């Protein structure tokens with residue numbers, strides 16, 4: 247992935263990105279960070295890039311032309327117009343889903359303003375996204391740009407070593423991390439929680455989940471309101487099982503898989519709340535084996551959002567249409583039906599998980 251930073255202070259970017267993990271990623275060619283000095287594109291013999299604001303008032307405004315020329319230079323070099331972010335406190339506040347979304351880009355332009363800002367007209371013509379890194383005002387966009395480069399690069403394959411990357415990012419499911427401990431077992435008379443020493447992975451997992459929820463409730467109740475528990479239920483052939491498990495692992499650290507091929511589970515009744523998300527994976531065999539009544543009759547929701555992955559071509563397909571109707575009658579809100587994605591060759595669980603996360607985020611706004 248390549249970042250192109252348009253700035254009046256290139257050294258501010260370079261000094262940060264050439265160190266530590268991001269510096270290593272650049273050296274190893276996993277990412278590229280090009281800085282473009284806007285001043286080099288000044289139309290003025292004194293290389294001035296700012297002027298007084300029309301209408302009066304304090305401070306200076308960056309002129310449109312140098313920014314436009316610098317931008318054109320980048321676009322010409324690339325032969326395309328990549329997504330262009332203007333760092334500003336007026337932008338959408340950056341979060342992990344946005345970071346993951348930007349990480350899908352091959353090229354990303356980051357435009358840093360200074361003084362009172364940039365002439366509005368060039369922003370209208372060139373900027374695709376307005377991003378803030380938090381509700382406070384900085385002296386310029388450079389620190390925002392390096393924050394974005396750092397957070398986005400973590401998603402670029404190869405940037406983090408196995409040890410550095412946890413398969414799951416804590417904020418991806420809107421829960422904070424549980425507390426961590428290492429040796430010694432007792433420090434300042436404080437003992438490591440007993441459960442972590444018991445060796446029972448199921449117990450440890452559920453303790454960690456409780457701790458994550460507790461911590462999020464105490465420290466970030468706004469995030470907790472956005473989090474939901476994911477249930478990946480699947481019926482069908484082995485391929486579906488594999489994809490469902492892969493997807494459930496990808497979308498949430500605490501996701502639960504429900505194999506409805508198993509008789510025991512088919513007999514059970516399941517009640518879901520509006521804080522759950524039901525992910526249904528269905529192939530055609532599921533219907534041939536007459537298993538669709540299982541979900542339609544044994545599942546009850548309470549305004550429970552539901553996303554369906556259906557092997558068939560269309561959501562109007564008779565098989566699936568009946569089931570969806572029944573699910574809606576039984577308290578589920580069908581958020582989306584992904585058709586024709588259950589192909590192991592083509593299924594990109596990371597991309598699909600991001601799509602579901604984006605969908606959830608839009609719904610909660």
Ligand code: ADE
Pocket residue numbers: 333334335377378379380381382383384385386387390
């Ligand atoms: N420029 C000035 N303040 C900023 C902020 N909070 N986020 C991004 N860019 C900025």
